[in-house]
Amino acid sequence: MARATKNDDSEIAPSEVSVRVEKGVRVPKFDAADVADFAAEACDRIVALVNSRKSATSRVDVLVTNNRKMRSLNHNFRHKDQPTDVISFPVAERNGHALEGDIAISAEITAENARRLGHSAGEELKILILHGMLHLAGYDHESDRGQMAKLEAELRRELRLPGSLIQRETRGTGRLVRSGDAKRRSRRSAR
Numbered sequence: 042m043a044r045a046t047k048n049d050d051s052e053i054a055p056s057e058v059s060v061r062v063e064k065g066v067r068v069p070k071f072d073a074a075d076v077a078d079f080a081a082e083a084c085d086r087i088v089a090l091v092n093s094r095k096s097a098t099s100r101v102d103v104l105v106t107n108n109r110k111m112r113s114l115n116h117n118f119r120h121k122d123q124p125t126d127v128i129s130f131p132v133a134e135r136n137g138h139a140l141e142g143d144i145a146i147s148a149e150i151t152a153e154n155a156r157r158l159g160h161s162a163g164e165e166l167k168i169l170i171l172h173g174m175l176h177l178a179g180y181d182h183e184s185d186r187g188q189m190a191k192l193e194a195e196l197r198r199e200l201r202l203p204g205s206l207i208q209r210e211t212r213g214t215g216r217l218v219r220s221g222d223a224k225r226r227s228r229r230s231a232r
Contacts, residue, residue: 058084060103060170066148068105069155071163079167079200083174086196088139091178097139101177103170104145111147126150127169129176144173160203168202 060077062068084099108124115121115128124147131142146169155165172193180189197203 058099058101058103060105060166062105062148063107063110066105066107068148068166069152069162071161071166076163076166076170080170080174083167083171083196083200084140086199087174087178090192090196091139099140100136100138101140101174102143103173104143105148105151105166106145108147108149111145111150114145124150126154127173129173131177131179140174140177142177144170144177146170146173158203164203167200168197171196171200171202 058077058080060073060080062071062073080101080103084101088097088099111124111126111128112122115123115125118128118130126147128145129142130144135141146166151165151169152162155162158165175189175193175196180192182189
């Protein structure tokens with residue numbers, strides 16, 4: 042499901058965010074339209090905070106897939122042989138977009154985290170999309186001295202989401218994608 046984002050004047054901008062659940066993958070209690078609308082709004086807010094160009098466009102594709110595929114992606118791009126909750130793939134060369142790339146999310150880990158943390162799978166997907174988009178915007182919580190964590194917490198409050206994914210990692214309660222020396226594959230690299 043794709044949604045166009047809106048600029049400050051509420052006119053449709055040529056930005057696009059898509060959220061797709063891979064065939065055969067099940068996400069419990071999940072409203073696809075609500076998550077796609079959230080992803081477009083999160084994209085707008087991130088671009089407004091990190092980009093001074095008002096007319097900047099974005100192109101983000103989100104794929105919700107299974108642990109098998111996430112394990113393969115994590116192995117191929119990050120050399121870690123285990124599934125993870127979210128991986129971001131910023132484009133290697135930007136095409137003038139403020140935010141551009143792909144995000145992959147594990148449906149199984151999303152459901153597991155939602156159950157464990159006491160919120161819906163839809164909320165957990167939103168949390169992971171926001172986190173992945175911040176990586177696409179160039180933030181890296183492993184090396185940025187808390188900038189990403191601060192921005193994520195601010196956006197989570199504005200967007201009415203539960204606590205930070207980065208905070209969960211420090212408490213040891215969540216699985217979090219690790220940035221590192223990822224191999225570049227075609228135009229995209231993993232974060």
